[in-house]
Amino acid sequence: MEEDRGFWHSKLKEASERNSSSKDANLEKWRKNTLKPWEDKTGYKPREFINSSAIEIKDVYTKNDLPEDQDKLLGLPGEYPFTRGVYPNMYRGKEWTMRMFSGFGTPEDTNARLKYLISHGETGLSIAFDMPTLYAYDCDNKRADGEIGKCGVNVSSLKDMEVIFDGIDLSKVTTSMTINAPAAVLTAMYFSIARRQGLSLDKIGGTVQADILKEYIAQKEWIYPPEAHIRIIRDMMIYCTENVPRWNYISISGYHIREAGSSAVQELAFTLADGFYYVEMGKNAGLDVDQFAPRLSFFFNSSINFFEEIAKMRAARRIWATALKEKYGAKTARAMMLRFHTQTSGYTLTWQQPHINIVRTAFEGLAAVLGGTQSLHTNSYDEAMALPSEEAVKVALRTQQIIAEETGVTDTVDPLAGSYYVEWLTNKIEEEAYRYFDKIESMGGILEAVKNGYIQREIASTSYRRQKRIEDGKEVMVGANKYVESDEQPINILRIPKEAQDRQIQRLNHVKATRDGKKVSESLARLRKAMEDPDTNIMPYLIEAVESYATLEEISNVGREVYGGWKEPIII
Amino acid sequence: MAAGKNQSSSKQRPPKILLAKPGIDGHDRGVLVLARAFRDAGMEVLYAGLLPTPEEVIDTAVNEDVDVIAMSLLNGAHLTVFKRVADLMKERGIDDIALVGGGTIPEEDKPALEALGITGNYGPGTPLSTIIEHVQKRAAEARAKKLGQD
Numbered sequence: 001m002e003e004d005r006g007f008w009h010s011k012l013k014e015a016s017e018r019n020s021s022s023k024d025a026n027l028e029k030w031r032k033n034t035l036k037p038w039e040d041k042t043g044y045k046p047r048e049f050i051n052s053s054a055i056e057i058k059d060v061y062t063k064n065d066l067p068e069d070q071d072k073l074l075g076l077p078g079e080y081p082f083t084r085g086v087y088p089n090m091y092r093g094k095e096w097t098m099r100m101f102s103g104f105g106t107p108e109d110t111n112a113r114l115k116y117l118i119s120h121g122e123t124g125l126s127i128a129f130d131m132p133t134l135y136a137y138d139c140d141n142k143r144a145d146g147e148i149g150k151c152g153v154n155v156s157s158l159k160d161m162e163v164i165f166d167g168i169d170l171s172k173v174t175t176s177m178t179i180n181a182p183a184a185v186l187t188a189m190y191f192s193i194a195r196r197q198g199l200s201l202d203k204i205g206g207t208v209q210a211d212i213l214k215e216y217i218a219q220k221e222w223i224y225p226p227e228a229h230i231r232i233i234r235d236m237m238i239y240c241t242e243n244v245p246r247w248n249y250i251s252i253s254g255y256h257i258r259e260a261g262s263s264a265v266q267e268l269a270f271t272l273a274d275g276f277y278y279v280e281m282g283k284n285a286g287l288d289v290d291q292f293a294p295r296l297s298f299f300f301n302s303s304i305n306f307f308e309e310i311a312k313m314r315a316a317r318r319i320w321a322t323a324l325k326e327k328y329g330a331k332t333a334r335a336m337m338l339r340f341h342t343q344t345s346g347y348t349l350t351w352q353q354p355h356i357n358i359v360r361t362a363f364e365g366l367a368a369v370l371g372g373t374q375s376l377h378t379n380s381y382d383e384a385m386a387l388p389s390e391e392a393v394k395v396a397l398r399t400q401q402i403i404a405e406e407t408g409v410t411d412t413v414d415p416l417a418g419s420y421y422v423e424w425l426t427n428k429i430e431e432e433a434y435r436y437f438d439k440i441e442s443m444g445g446i447l448e449a450v451k452n453g454y455i456q457r458e459i460a461s462t463s464y465r466r467q468k469r470i471e472d473g474k475e476v477m478v479g480a481n482k483y484v485e486s487d488e489q490p491i492n493i494l495r496i497p498k499e500a501q502d503r504q505i506q507r508l509n510h511v512k513a514t515r516d517g518k519k520v521s522e523s524l525a526r527l528r529k530a531m532e533d534p535d536t537n538i539m540p541y542l543i544e545a546v547e548s549y550a551t552l553e554e555i556s557n558v559g560r561e562v563y564g565g566w567k568e569p570i571i572i
Numbered sequence: 573m574a575a576g577k578n579q580s581s582s583k584q585r586p587p588k589i590l591l592a593k594p595g596i597d598g599h600d601r602g603v604l605v606l607a608r609a610f611r612d613a614g615m616e617v618l619y620a621g622l623l624p625t626p627e628e629v630i631d632t633a634v635n636e637d638v639d640v641i642a643m644s645l646l647n648g649a650h651l652t653v654f655k656r657v658a659d660l661m662k663e664r665g666i667d668d669i670a671l672v673g674g675g676t677i678p679e680e681d682k683p684a685l686e687a688l689g690i691t692g693n694y695g696p697g698t699p700l701s702t703i704i705e706h707v708q709k710r711a712a713e714a715r716a717k718k719l720g721q722d
Contacts, residue, residue: 131595131596131597131647131649132596134596135596135623137596143595143596143625144596145652145656146595146649146651146652146653147595147596147597147647147648147649147652147653150647150648150649151647151648215598219598220598220599220600220622221598259601260600260601261601261604261605347601350696350697351695351696351697352697384676384695384696384697385676385678385695386648386676386678387648460604460605460608463601463604463605464604464605464608464609467605467609467700468700471699471700471701477697479697480697481697481699490678490679490680493678496648567621568621568622570619570621571604572604572607572608572611572617572619
């Protein structure tokens with residue numbers, strides 16, 4: 001523990017020494033002779049310039065704001081420490097994957113939406129699930145009433161997954177599933193469908209989110225206590241390392257941390273801290289870091305403060321590479337590369353004057369591209385209100401296509417490198433992240449810091465501060481607290497008809513009536529034994545259970561009985 | 573209204589609000605901001621935590637003698653879940669606790685919620701001051717009813 005503290009503590013010290021800029025005589029002269037007279041003449045009133053991380057922004061940056069070894073901090077694209085990007089030629093070689101998150105209503109609805117997106121040029125599938133699925137309640141549970149298909153597609157059994165992927169060749173697409181607490185069950189279902197398509201598991205690729213730490217931090221979708229979920233993720237990690245080499249079994253996510261109200265620095269620091277925890281988990285499970293670390297991928301938010309987001313993404317790559325190499329002993333470049341998906345910020349979108357959200361999303365998407373993202377979801381303008389309509393999704397996808405094919409920002413790699421401001425901000429954000437790592441280590445690690453509510457409180461404080469700044473007009477949200485229009489015209493939004501629920505319940509009833517009940521109970525009994533024994537890997541038992549058409553809730557109830565539930569620490 | 577001793581002490585007590593996210597929904601950014609904002613505005617604030625059932629929300633509200641249940645949902649299930657809370661309150665004959673709603677509630681759903689006695693129904697971007705003012709007003713009404721029953 002002391003040793004661990006030592007690592008981040010010394011990194012913090014190094015960074016803050018590096019970042020303490022020397023006096024710039026030239027600039028002082030400029031302030032006196034040029035700036036001051038100008039400000040006097042124009043009647044300049046001082047105001048505050050800070051970003052989401054409360055980092056104060058200076059008027060002008062120069063070479064003196066960067067350390068002497070700045071070039072070493074950058075490296076070249078595709079080389080350690082990957083500040084400039086994980087691939088040598090980045091988008092000159094291959095565009096990012098345009099991955100639009102979709103999923104709503106019934107599996108039939110989602111299947112149609114996926115095929116629509118594929119036919120419009122989407123290159124990777126991404127599936128959202130509804131709340132009952134995310135919490136592992138079947139569609140016929142009383143608690144799920146009114147929620148079926150509302151925030152994503154509903155999956156109660158393998159049957160639903162069969163419909164979602166009907167007619168989609170899993171060897172031709174990669175699929176990202178935004179699922180956490182029940183990720184292992186959904187993964188088992190996906191593997192099962194791939195096998196039925198005659199594919200061996202080493203031929204398929206995809207991602208499940210399965211980042212349970214950020215659930216306790218931000219998104220708050222869990223079933224069991226943290227330790228139980230962590231054990232299940234560990235099993236998935238081991239199983240996939242051996243059998244499904246192209247499966248990204250954890251997408252370490254800052255997105256929700258940010259949407260829950262954190263700053264950019266907090267998003268970065270807490271997400272990477274979660275990532276380090278998973279690296280330690282893999283190492284403790286006896287896996288080779290060079291073998292499993294390349295399967296860990298990240299998911300960041302791209303919010304509205306343009307340069308802060310870009311700097312955050314560049315800092316993320318450098319920190320991860322440094323930690324993997326120096327702290328966790330990785331030897332291969334692939335294990336040190338931080339690859340990530342980005343989604344533009346939902347929180348920055350306004351309910352008011354929804355069409356202006358297209359513009360916000362375009363800037364946020366551009367920031368993600370300049371930050372070197374590997375894939376991108378651009379939000380639709382109606383997302384502050386509901387799941388996106390087909391028209392709104394198309395505009396959002398076209399926004400990415402314009403960035404990629406019209407603006408020319410992809411012509412050269414990491415075009416902002418060397419900007420005094422961007423490099424200074426990258427260095428500063430890195431330092432602030434180190435400050436959090438040091439603090440978290442001193443608390444006994446991220447799991448402790450989450451269980452005692454420290455992380456959640458940090459986020460809630462930032463979130464409240466920001467809300468007050470918006471109230472006070474210190475931060476502007478166009479259309480919401482400035483340039484407000486009194487006669488807002490409602491736009492057409494997607495509504496999920498009640499029939500979605502009826503249809504799902506019908507299908508579930510049919511599954512239950514036609515499956516082999518004996519097979520179900522036997523597979524669940526075997527699953528229980530595996531869950532009770534921490535040394536048994538539960539993945540094969542999960543696959544067996546889903547293939548017997550045991551439902552998501554039935555499977556999860558075994559876990560609920562074995563592990564119990566979880567009440568979060570009170571943080572208000 | 574006669575000024576009895578109990579009544580005046582009860583009158584001086586700050587408004588007591590139960591914040592709740594009934595239903596299956598972990599989006600708690602809004603509710604956590606409101607918790608602090610209500611407290612800073614001088615209200616007493618309780619939070620029902622995540623995933624309470626409507627029954628649990630009402631039990632807590634009754635046991636804690638709150639003035640307002642302020643419900644937040646961002647999962648689109650407000651018409652079902654808010655309604656269940658309102659229906660249960662009616663079944664149990666509770667009329668001295670006000671119901672206030674908020675979240676991603678489309679304009680066209682508001683009349684149906686209002687008809688159930690669920691007011692406010694504010695969406696994203698609503699100034700905190702608007703929400704606070706409304707909750708205070710509903711709390712005062714509920715308090716007056718409680719006093720009337722004493």
